[in-house]
Amino acid sequence: MSFSTYIPTEILKPFINKYLIIESEDELVNRILPDTSLTVVFRFQGEVKYVNKDEVSKLPGSVISGLRKSVRLINYLKGSAALIIHFKETGARAFFKQPLHELFEQSVSLDNFIQKEKIAGIEERLAEAKNNDHRIAIIEELLLSIIYDIHDDKLISTAVQKIHNTKGNIKIKELADTLYVSHDAFEKRFRKTVGTTPKQFSSIIRMKAVIQNMQQKQTFTDIAYDAGFFDQPHFNKEFKLFTGQPPADFFKSPSFW
Numbered sequence: 001m002s003f004s005t006y007i008p009t010e011i012l013k014p015f016i017n018k019y020l021i022i023e024s025e026d027e028l029v030n031r032i033l034p035d036t037s038l039t040v041v042f043r044f045q046g047e048v049k050y051v052n053k054d055e056v057s058k059l060p061g062s063v064i065s066g067l068r069k070s071v072r073l074i075n076y077l078k079g080s081a082a083l084i085i086h087f088k089e090t091g092a093r094a095f096f097k098q099p100l101h102e103l104f105e106q107s108v109s110l111d112n113f114i115q116k117e118k119i120a121g122i123e124e125r126l127a128e129a130k131n132n133d134h135r136i137a138i139i140e141e142l143l144l145s146i147i148y149d150i151h152d153d154k155l156i157s158t159a160v161q162k163i164h165n166t167k168g169n170i171k172i173k174e175l176a177d178t179l180y181v182s183h184d185a186f187e188k189r190f191r192k193t194v195g196t197t198p199k200q201f202s203s204i205i206r207m208k209a210v211i212q213n214m215q216q217k218q219t220f221t222d223i224a225y226d227a228g229f230f231d232q233p234h235f236n237k238e239f240k241l242f243t244g245q246p247p248a249d250f251f252k253s254p255s256f257w
Contacts, residue, residue, distance in 0.1 A: 001028060001076065006136050012143060014152065015091035019139065020084040021132050024076040032072045033211070034204050034242055038092040038100060038195050039065045039084055040110060044126035044135065046080025050107065061123045062110035064096075066103025067196045069203065071244035083126065083135055085143075089160050093193050094149050100195035114146060155179055156193045159186070163198070167213075168206030169228040172198045207242045211250075220247050 001024045008016040017037060029051060041048075041063045048059050051073035059074075076082075092100060096113050111119045122142055129135045159179060163170055175198065176186040190198045210227050218226075224235035236246060243250045 001025070001030075004132060006132070009140060012140060014150070015088055015094045015147070016143070017086040017088045017091070019136055020086060021081065021135070022076065022084065023081040024078065027078045028076055030074045030076065031244060032074055034068045034070065034207070036067065036089050036194075036201060036204050036208075038067065038087045038103070040087075041065070041082050041084050042123065042126055042139070043080065043082045044123070044129075045082075047077045048080050048082055049075040049077070051075050059107070060109040060111075062119050063107050064103065064110045064113055065107040066100065066105065067194075067201070067204065068105050069200060070105065070241050073244070083132075083139060085139065090153060090157050090193050092195065093153075095143065095146050097148065099192065101191040101197070104196050104200070118142075153189065153193050155181065156190055159190060159198065160194065160201075163202050163205055167209035167227075168202040168204070170202060172202070203238070204242075207238065210239070211243075214251060223247075 001022060004021045004023075006019040006021070007013075008019065024046070041059070043059065043061050043063075049056050050059055056075065087095075098113055122138060125138050126135050129138060159175060162175060162178070172186075173183050176183045179186065181189075187197060190201070194201055206227055210223055214223065220235070221232045224232045227235065229235040229238070239247050239250070
C-alpha cells in the first residue's frame with residue numbers, strides 16, 4: 001500500500017489540512033483511529049469495504065465521515081485506490097451547511113450533502129484522470145465551487161487550541177468561562193463548527209496524546225492517571241473503544257494510521 005500526501009493551494013489552506021491518496025496493490029485491512037477532523041473520501045479505483053464486527057459492507061464511491069470515538073477497520077481490496085480530503089478541525093463548516101455534529105460516528109454517501117449529478121461527474125473524472133496531480137486539481141475545483149463561508153470562528157478556533165494545549169485534560173465549563181461565553185452557547189457553537197461536542201473532542205485529543213507520548217518505561221496505571229483518568233479499568237475500557245485493542249496488545253504491534 002502506498003500513501004501520497006498533497007498540500008492544498010493557498011486559498012484552501014485555511015480549511016484543508018491535506019489530501020491523501022492511498023493505492024493498494026494487495027488486499028489488506030487498515031485500522032483507522034479516531035481523529036479530530038472530518039474527512040471526505042473518493043474511491044476512484046477498485047473496492048473499499050467497511051468492516052464492523054462480523055459485518056462487511058461496500059462503501060459508496062464518495063463518502064463523508066464525521067468525527068468518531070471508536071476505531072474503524074477499512075478493507076482495501078487488491079487494486080483499489082482512494083483520495084481522502086482531511087479538513088482542518090474548524091474547516092469543514094466552510095463547505096457544508098448541514099449540521100456536522102449529526103455525522104458523529106457516521107459515514108454516509110456524499111450525495112447527501114452535494115448534488116448527486118455533481119458527485120457522479122467528479123467520480124467519473126477521477127477514474128479517468130491520468131495522474132494524481134490531475135485528481136487533486138479536480139478535487140480542488142469541486143471544493144472551490146461549493147465553499148460558502150470563509151470566515152473563521154475565532155472563539156472556537158481559540159477553544160480548539162486550548163484543548164490541544166492541555167492534551168484534552170480540561171473542564172469544558174471552565175473553558176467556556178475563559179472565553180466569556182455561556183456553557184450552552186459554547187456547546188452549540190462548537191458542535192456546529194467542529195462536528196462534535198467539546199467534551200467528546202477533548203476525549204479524542206486526550207487519547208491521541210496518550211498514544212503519541214507513550215514512554216517505554218511507563219506503566220499503564222501511570223499513563224491512566226497522567227491522562228486524567230480516575231482508575232486503570234476506566235482507562236482500559238476507553239482505550240479499547242478508541243483502538244479496538246487493550247493497551248498491552250496495541251503497543252506491542254501498532255498497525256494503524
